[in-house]
Amino acid sequence: MRTSKPPPGLEEISEAECWELLGLHQMGRIAIVVDGKPQIFPVNYGLRGKIIVFRTAAGTKLAYAPDSPVAFEIDEYDASAGAGWSVMVQGLGRDVTDAADDFSWTARGTRVYPIAPGEKLHRIAIDHSVITGRRFRAHDFVP
Amino acid sequence: MRTSKPPPGLEEISEAECWELLGLHQMGRIAIVVDGKPQIFPVNYGLRGKIIVFRTAAGTKLAYAPDSPVAFEIDEYDASAGAGWSVMVQGLGRDVTDAADDFSWTARGTRVYPIAPGEKLHRIAIDHSVITGRRFRAHDFVP
Numbered sequence: 001m002r003t004s005k006p007p008p009g010l011e012e013i014s015e016a017e018c019w020e021l022l023g024l025h026q027m028g029r030i031a032i033v034v035d036g037k038p039q040i041f042p043v044n045y046g047l048r049g050k051i052i053v054f055r056t057a058a059g060t061k062l063a064y065a066p067d068s069p070v071a072f073e074i075d076e077y078d079a080s081a082g083a084g085w086s087v088m089v090q091g092l093g094r095d096v097t098d099a100a101d102d103f104s105w106t107a108r109g110t111r112v113y114p115i116a117p118g119e120k121l122h123r124i125a126i127d128h129s130v131i132t133g134r135r136f137r138a139h140d141f142v143p
Numbered sequence: 144m145r146t147s148k149p150p151p152g153l154e155e156i157s158e159a160e161c162w163e164l165l166g167l168h169q170m171g172r173i174a175i176v177v178d179g180k181p182q183i184f185p186v187n188y189g190l191r192g193k194i195i196v197f198r199t200a201a202g203t204k205l206a207y208a209p210d211s212p213v214a215f216e217i218d219e220y221d222a223s224a225g226a227g228w229s230v231m232v233q234g235l236g237r238d239v240t241d242a243a244d245d246f247s248w249t250a251r252g253t254r255v256y257p258i259a260p261g262e263k264l265h266r267i268a269i270d271h272s273v274i275t276g277r278r279f280r281a282h283d284f285v286p
Binding site for chain 1: 149153172174175179183184200212215216218227231233259260261262280
């Protein structure tokens with residue numbers, strides 16, 4: 001369900017540019033579903049091709065992301081320009097820490113540097129199905 | 144499921160400080176579940192007491208947030224300090240646009256200024272059940 005036409009000042013970002021934006025950033029948020037309820041966690045991530053990878057220790061993300069629907073989001077807002085954008089990737093979480101399939105091999109080649117402390121020995125990748133992005137400029141913004 | 148002890152450099156933020164941080168910011172991300180799959184959207188929000196309120200037009204958020212479990216998250220990372228934090232609120236979404244109950248009345252008193260363009264005539268509030276926060280400092284950070 002979506003409105004038929006975006007309002008003035010709001011535009012969709014092409015799929016190619018969404019991936020480009022993902023390649024330029026290192027911090028995003030992963031949403032997972034735990035017992036029917038969503039949870040959101042900030043994570044550092046890496047991108048290889050079109051595979052988003054993040055690292056984690058044992059815990060909620062490791063327990064509920066693999067083989068389950070997840071969403072990943074990055075955004076930016078420039079207050080001085082009155083402009084912002086966001087990109088959302090939807091897909092399936094996959095534990096690629098040890099698996100021997102091609103997807104996991106490729107995903108393990110991704111460089112990911114978590115900033116938060118703690119050993120994060122597990123790697124979770126997103127097997128994407130949908131990627132969408134939106135950019136806006138505040139219509140009544142006066143610089 | 145969580146690890147028994149946070150690693151060095153990671154600390155939990157008290158519930159009181161979580162609300163304080165929410166009161167100091169205006170932009171967060173809402174996660175909703177659509178057909179079992181999570182989605183994340185950035186929103187401007189307002190806080191009144193312990194009620195988070197955002198505005199929206201007709202669309203996915205309005206269709207799937209009311210009377211459903213949602214999560215709301217804010218975070219910040221200071222690269223120069225090598226430190227960051229995040230706060231997550233879990234609860235039930237409620238469409239407070241017209242409802243006459245006390246919660247909705249209170250929620251409608253919240254000032255919310257969406258930056259993104261487009262009429263956002265509906266107000267959705269979060270009836271919170273859980274609030275958690277974490278703060279970290281990179282353990283090997285050298286300023």
